[in-house]
Amino acid sequence: MYQHEPPTEESPKEYKIKHARIYILLLIGQVLFPNKSGNTIHSKWTQFVVDLEDCGKLSWGFTVLANLYREMCKSVDIKVTEMSGCVLLLQAWAFTRMPIISLVAPLQAPYPYARRWCIKKLDYQNNPRHHLQGYRFRIDHMLQDQFIWRPYLGLAPQRHEDSLIWSSTTYIICFHIVEMHQADRVKLQFGHLQGIPEEPQCLVEHHKMTTIKARQKAYTTLYSDEQNCWLHRELFMLDGD
Known part of the structure; x- marks a missing residue:
């Protein structure tokens, strides 16, 4: 250090x-x-x-998501016991949208947003707290009105002024990692009505790419179609109701 x-x-x-x-x-x-x-x-x-x-x-935000998505894909393997990536973001996402598993902070902490769960005197009374089965039970039995789709509406306007770009259904890239940001499957999160979503895109071949394999090609030529989709992500933003 x-x-x-x-x-x-x-x-x-x-x-x-x-x-x-x-x-x-x-x-x-x-x-x-x-x-x-x-x-x-x-x-x-x-x-x-x-x-x-x-x-x-x-664009650090989407890059962090690409890396986190890949780590989440790896973690579904029953043999995997550890996970890297920005799990702080994942935890903040879950606590913000699912109050049934969230800690209750006595005050609304200022920026950074996640600090509200890193202060003293948190209320653990209605929280499973390190009890895996308890978390699973609450999530499995969660009711429709217990999930908050748009928790950031109360923030100052400048903090969500790019929300249209957030709704892009596009590839997101972090070096050799390519994942799909499938905003069309969670339209409620962006204020749109959700119809029956299309099948999710499983990037099986992309998941076979490793750092060593990627070094054999220049990053500027690797996955050129996916990079072009990202560069024109404004064309794939959600619209309609």
């Missing part, structure tokens, strides 16, 4: 930038894309903190 003193207002600009790079790299490798070891960061992420201005322009 980096042990140098944090920068102050009097610190040189270069010193501040150096610490910013370290902090962002830790955030990427330990929070957004953690591996199962919990204490290492893949060198592939270092290229994104060279230019901090460009770093802020990347």
